[in-house]
Amino acid sequence: MTQSQPAALPMDRRAFVQRFGLAFSFLLLMLALTLLSDRFLTAANLINILRQATINGIVSVGMTMVILTGGIDLSVGSVLALAVTVGASLMKQGQPVGVAVLAALGLGAFLGVINGLMITKVRIPPFIATLGMLTVARGLTLMYTQGQPITGLPATFRWIGTGVVAGIPVPILVTALVFLVGWLFLTRTRYGAYIYLLGDNPTAARLAGVPTERITVLVYAISGFCAALAGLILVARLDSAQPIIGQGYEFNAIAAVVVGGTSFAGGEGGLGGTLLGALLIETLNNGLNLLNVSPLWEQVVKGVVIALALLLYKAFSPPSR
Amino acid sequence: MTENIPRLRLEHVSKAFPGVQAVNDVSLEVWGGEILALVGENGAGKSTLMNLINGVVPLDSGKIYLDGQPVTMDSPRRALELGITMIHQELALIPQLTVGQNIFLGREPRRWRFWIDWKRLYAQAQAELDRLGIDVPVQARVADLSIAQRQLVEIAKALSYNARLIALDEPTSALTERETETLFRLVRALRDQGVALIYISHRLEEVFELADRIAVMRDGQLVAVGPVQAFTPAEVVRLMVGRELTEFFPKVPTQRGEPVLRAINLRAGREVQGVSLELYRGEIVGLAGLVGAGRTNLARLLFGADRLEAGEIWMDGRRVEIRSPRDAIRLGIGLVPEDRKSQGLFLGQSVRFNAGAGLLERLSRLGFIDFRRINQTIKAIIERLRVRTPSLNQRVRNLSGGNQQKVVISRWLALNPKVLILDEPTRGVDVGAKAEIHALMSELAAQGMAILMISSELPEILGVSDRILVMREGRIVAEFSREEATQDLIMQAATGQLERRVAA
Numbered sequence: 001m002t003q004s005q006p007a008a009l010p011m012d013r014r015a016f017v018q019r020f021g022l023a024f025s026f027l028l029l030m031l032a033l034t035l036l037s038d039r040f041l042t043a044a045n046l047i048n049i050l051r052q053a054t055i056n057g058i059v060s061v062g063m064t065m066v067i068l069t070g071g072i073d074l075s076v077g078s079v080l081a082l083a084v085t086v087g088a089s090l091m092k093q094g095q096p097v098g099v100a101v102l103a104a105l106g107l108g109a110f111l112g113v114i115n116g117l118m119i120t121k122v123r124i125p126p127f128i129a130t131l132g133m134l135t136v137a138r139g140l141t142l143m144y145t146q147g148q149p150i151t152g153l154p155a156t157f158r159w160i161g162t163g164v165v166a167g168i169p170v171p172i173l174v175t176a177l178v179f180l181v182g183w184l185f186l187t188r189t190r191y192g193a194y195i196y197l198l199g200d201n202p203t204a205a206r207l208a209g210v211p212t213e214r215i216t217v218l219v220y221a222i223s224g225f226c227a228a229l230a231g232l233i234l235v236a237r238l239d240s241a242q243p244i245i246g247q248g249y250e251f252n253a254i255a256a257v258v259v260g261g262t263s264f265a266g267g268e269g270g271l272g273g274t275l276l277g278a279l280l281i282e283t284l285n286n287g288l289n290l291l292n293v294s295p296l297w298e299q300v301v302k303g304v305v306i307a308l309a310l311l312l313y314k315a316f317s318p319p320s321r
Numbered sequence: 322m323t324e325n326i327p328r329l330r331l332e333h334v335s336k337a338f339p340g341v342q343a344v345n346d347v348s349l350e351v352w353g354g355e356i357l358a359l360v361g362e363n364g365a366g367k368s369t370l371m372n373l374i375n376g377v378v379p380l381d382s383g384k385i386y387l388d389g390q391p392v393t394m395d396s397p398r399r400a401l402e403l404g405i406t407m408i409h410q411e412l413a414l415i416p417q418l419t420v421g422q423n424i425f426l427g428r429e430p431r432r433w434r435f436w437i438d439w440k441r442l443y444a445q446a447q448a449e450l451d452r453l454g455i456d457v458p459v460q461a462r463v464a465d466l467s468i469a470q471r472q473l474v475e476i477a478k479a480l481s482y483n484a485r486l487i488a489l490d491e492p493t494s495a496l497t498e499r500e501t502e503t504l505f506r507l508v509r510a511l512r513d514q515g516v517a518l519i520y521i522s523h524r525l526e527e528v529f530e531l532a533d534r535i536a537v538m539r540d541g542q543l544v545a546v547g548p549v550q551a552f553t554p555a556e557v558v559r560l561m562v563g564r565e566l567t568e569f570f571p572k573v574p575t576q577r578g579e580p581v582l583r584a585i586n587l588r589a590g591r592e593v594q595g596v597s598l599e600l601y602r603g604e605i606v607g608l609a610g611l612v613g614a615g616r617t618n619l620a621r622l623l624f625g626a627d628r629l630e631a632g633e634i635w636m637d638g639r640r641v642e643i644r645s646p647r648d649a650i651r652l653g654i655g656l657v658p659e660d661r662k663s664q665g666l667f668l669g670q671s672v673r674f675n676a677g678a679g680l681l682e683r684l685s686r687l688g689f690i691d692f693r694r695i696n697q698t699i700k701a702i703i704e705r706l707r708v709r710t711p712s713l714n715q716r717v718r719n720l721s722g723g724n725q726q727k728v729v730i731s732r733w734l735a736l737n738p739k740v741l742i743l744d745e746p747t748r749g750v751d752v753g754a755k756a757e758i759h760a761l762m763s764e765l766a767a768q769g770m771a772i773l774m775i776s777s778e779l780p781e782i783l784g785v786s787d788r789i790l791v792m793r794e795g796r797i798v799a800e801f802s803r804e805e806a807t808q809d810l811i812m813q814a815a816t817g818q819l820e821r822r823v824a825a
Contacts, residue, residue: 190685193674200667207626207664208678208732209650267669 022261022276029280033287040290047169053282054171056252057275058230060260061182062112062223063253064274068186069219070199070266071126075115075133076227076253077246081141083108083228088150088241097157101232108228109221111137116217130220134250145243153239161236171233178226183271195219199266255306256281281305326389328353328486328517329374329405334383336369338719341711343369345541346383351486356508356518358532358549360525362561362723362751366541367521371488374519375407376400387486406479407488414471414478416464421446423463424478449481450474453507469500476507480516487511488519491749493527497612505531523751525554539563562753572763572784578602580638581771582654582740584623587632592618594795595632600740600771605762607786608775609811614792616775617659620742623773624656625649636739650679653739657729657746659775665729666717673699673713676731683736702731707757723754730758734765741765744775759785779808791815 033040059076066073087104091097111133118129163170186192194215198205206212227246235241260277262269284305288298327350336344344366351357361367372378374385376394385392387403394400397407414423421443422429430445432438446459455473463471472492479487489508493501508531512518522528528535529549536546537560545552545560582600587593592615600606608616621627623634625643634641636652643649646656658664667675676699677684684691684698699713706727710720717728726746733741743762747755762785766772776782782789789806791799791814799814813819 188690189688190681190690191688193681193690196670197667197674197678200669201663203664204658204667205678207624207646207656207658209647209682210678211647267667 022259022273022280026276026280026283029283029287033283033290037287037290040287045286045290047172049279049282049286050172051169052286053278054175055230055234056249056256056282057175057278058178058226058233059249059253060256060274060278061178061271062219062226063250064257064260064262064269064271065182065186065195065219066126066223067254067257067262067264068195068199068266068269069216070202070264071119071216071219072254072264073112073115073130073220073223074127074250075111075130075137076223077249078134078137078141079108079111079224080227080231080234080246080249081243082111082137082144083224084231084235084245085141085145085150085241085243087228087232088153088235089144091153091157092150097154101157101160104232105225105228108224108226108231110224112221112224112227113217115224116220119220120213120216138247141243145241147243149243150241151239153235153241158236158239161233161238171237174229174233178229179271179275186271191215191218196267199268201267252281255302259306327351327386328388330386330389331370331374332384332386334370334373334385335381336373336378337381338369341719342541344373347538347541347543349536349543349546351517351519353485353517354512354515355533356512356520356531358528358535359519359521359538360523360528360535360557360561361538362721362753365538365561365721365751367538368490369541370538371407371490371519371521374400374486374488375405377407401482404483404485405488406482406484406486407490408472408475408479408492409490414463414475417462419460419462420450420457420466420474421459423474424449424481426478445481446477449477453477453480453510455507467500469496469503472496472504473507476511480511484516486517486519488521490521491523492520493522493524501527523749523755525557525752528557529554537561558752561751572759575603575605575763575766575787577604577787578769581636582623583635585633585635587619587622587634588630589618589622589627590630592795593622596792596795596797598790598797600773602739602769602771603766604787605766605772605774605785607782607789608773608792609777609779609782609789610792610815612777614815615795616792617744618795619792620656620744620773620775623649623740623742624654626656650736650738655733655736655738655741657726657733657741657743659744659748661722661726661729666725668718669716671714672703672708672710672717672720672728675717675728676703676735679732679736698735699731702734703728706731706734706761723750726750726758727754730761738770740771740773742773742775745777746774747776747778747781779811782806782811783808793817 039045059080063073063076083104086107087100090100090103115130115133118124118132119126160170160174165173186195194205194210197208197210198212198215202212231246234245256278257269257274258264258277259280260269260273260275262273281302284302285298288301329351331347331349334344334347335342347370359367359370369378373380374394376396376399379395385394392403400406415426418426424446425442430438430441443459450457450459453476455477457466457470457474463474466474476487492504496504508518508520520528520532532549534546534548535552535557537544537557539561578601580599580601585597587596596619608619610616618627622629623643625645625648634643641652643652649656662668667678673695677695680695680698681690684694696713703710708724708727708731710724717725720728730746747758750758762772762774774785783806787803789801789803789811790797791811793815798817798820801810810819
């Protein structure tokens with residue numbers, strides 16, 4: 001018999017904090033910046049923040065899925081670099097833009113598959129496997145480009161980074177689409193549910209018939225794909241694929257995911273939090289810029305914010321019975 | 322009673338969790354020099370009450386007095402300093418450290434305030450163990466000890482803090498009979514030294530053998546407390562479940578059908594050395610044996626969780642290859658694993674996905690989950706199993722042990738397998754839920770399922786099974802029909818005093 005319980009009991013505090021705490025701090029930050037700088041709350045600046053957040057936002061979508069399985073992907077920055085330099089050079093060789101874009105995305109996903117196979121078949125821990133990929137992919141990028149940036153890309157391609165549709169920059173539209181698809185995937189599909197089950201308890205997942213290895217390979221492939229997509233937008237905007245592009249991006253993505261409330265232990269969190277996390281970090285960046293804080297301090301402040309976020313979740317973790 | 326002030330007094334203590342009033346206005350006393358048994362169904366609030374006493378969770382209201390003085394229990398550390406220790410179902414030792422390191426964790430004897438004095442640490446640890454007559458090497462890593470030895474180490478650790486109140490939560494659930502006796506001797510010795518003991522157990526024989534007083538909880542409330550002589554086991558059961566349980570093991574006679582699964586000469590390591598068996602539709606086969614006889618390993622082999630080294634498995638007259646649990650599930654084999662928390666459940670996920678994990682594959686279209694059908698199916702099953710949960714969205718972490726076990730069973734029920742293997746399905750489950758699980762097994766068998774049940778409880782094996790297999794050292798050493806089996810015969814077979822040819 002399912003018993004209905006009395007309604008007057010305290011709400012799950014952790015759920016409450018996760019649902020509203022982050023949104024609340026975000027609003028608080030917006031309010032503070034509005035008061036501190038008259039340049040903050042303008043349409044141009046807000047669009048600017050959104051545009052700045054697109055690259056990290058897209059990388060964070062893949063990162064969220066990886067972290068939900070209890071893994072980590074340190075290789076996103078390097079995968080991004082190798083994918084876009086290959087894509088850019090294909091364009092320079094005269095290949096159609098569509099072919100080059102698909103090749104870059106495919107290469108990103110492929111490198112992710114390799115990450116996944118190293119983890120599932122060779123049984124290397126995700127941290128080490130993707131750390132290896134970070135070095136290898138960056139090395140390949142440097143060799144492939146011989147250290148030279150690739151510039152002068154076709155205008156049709158640059159539209160991805162600079163175009164505007166119905167008053168909204170294309171990168172923002174693409175990012176919104178990626179979040180929407182990712183969110184539907186995680187909350188509405190079988191594989192999305194498997195990601196949570198795998199992250200919660202890998203042993204139980206295997207015994208429940210969850211295809212654990214396939215899911216693991218899939219999330220790293222998605223992460224690689226997202227990294228490549230983010231990289232394409234960045235290159236299209238800058239009209240330049242530098243061999244050192246994307247360095248340190250893993251940090252920003254992990255930060256957005258963790259600030260967004262997804263747990264490193266796996267099985268808990270989601271893309272709604274990541275979206276807010278990515279926006280919060282970018283707004284913070286923007287605010288520190290407007291207030292003329294030295295870029296060196298930005299790093300410190302970002303680190304402190306992440307530490308605070310983690311502390312907050314720890315403080316509100318549910319009591320054990 | 323040797324003192325005139327109770328060691329511990331609880332006054333109108335209450336605690337609520339999201340969705341449940343776990344402890345509701347409980348007042349209780351525990352005296353030095355007595356063993357108080359605390360019994361109740363899973364979810365009755367025993368563990369929460371212990372967590373309150375032990376400072377793991379804060380009180381909502383009420384007062385706790387220790388030796389007549391009001392105390393605030395804000396952390397387990399504080400409780401420990403006051404001489405209150407809890408020995409949990411899940412042991413709290415650190416497996417990578419040695420016995421001595423565990424006993425003195427966080428208060429190692431120092432040399433010059435900085436360096437740990439290892440010699441003194443091990444000497445003191447040895448002294449603690451000797452005092453209690455515990456024979457465990459102090460330098461052994463805890464990971465290498467048996468569960469029973471770990472429990473003894475925990476008790477030694479508790480006493481090294483001069484514990485004056487020790488709560489033991491289901492201490493014997495993983496112990497053999499001999500180990501249980503050792504534990505009982507120790508518990509009685511502690512009582513005689515004036516320690517107050519709270520003993521939580523679902524095994525009523527143990528309670529009546531060991532306790533001086535019994536306290537019964539139901540739905541968060543204390544429903545009865547009194548000297549053990551004032552109760553009969555049947556009364557205690559009635560108080561616990563709030564209704565009369567006519568039979569512990571309701572057994573519906575079933576008709577044995579065609580063979581479903583046949584295993585021939587299975588081998589894997591030292592644990593399974595050539596096992597052959599056959600399971601039939603409509604039959605419950607009990608698999609008995611001592612801990613470590615290879616029963617769990619056999620179950621895992623049949624389910625594809627471990628790799629088979631040699632042997633054949635046939636389903637419905639067809640040779641099959643089972644390389645993974647996925648293969649097994651596809652062939653219609655289910656396994657309710659031994660340890661629900663580490664192997665069965667997704668504690669942070671909803672009841673919906675815990676019970677529906679196996680259904681997702683069937684009830685989704687183009688990869689999209691059909692939530693309406695999942696919800697319908699799961700709702701019907703958890704109602705049938707009487708799972709107590711406020712909603713399908715409730716996280717399984719917030720359910721009681723018995724309800725958690727029912728959720729794991731629901732997952733398999735939803736898939737309606739041909740063969741269901743249950744490994745210790747009622748371990749740590751209260752009598753009410755236990756009877757329900759047994760009744761369910763009979764019902765499933767009557768519907769034509771083949772059931773293989775592993776259990777270390779002989780009354781359960783005898784009560785539920787149509788046929789009984791006994792394993793010892795990786796082999797099936799005896800087979801009994803329901804009619805001919807007795808506790809003695811099974812024990813003789815399990816301990817190697819009896820072998821009977823098995824007709825496989």
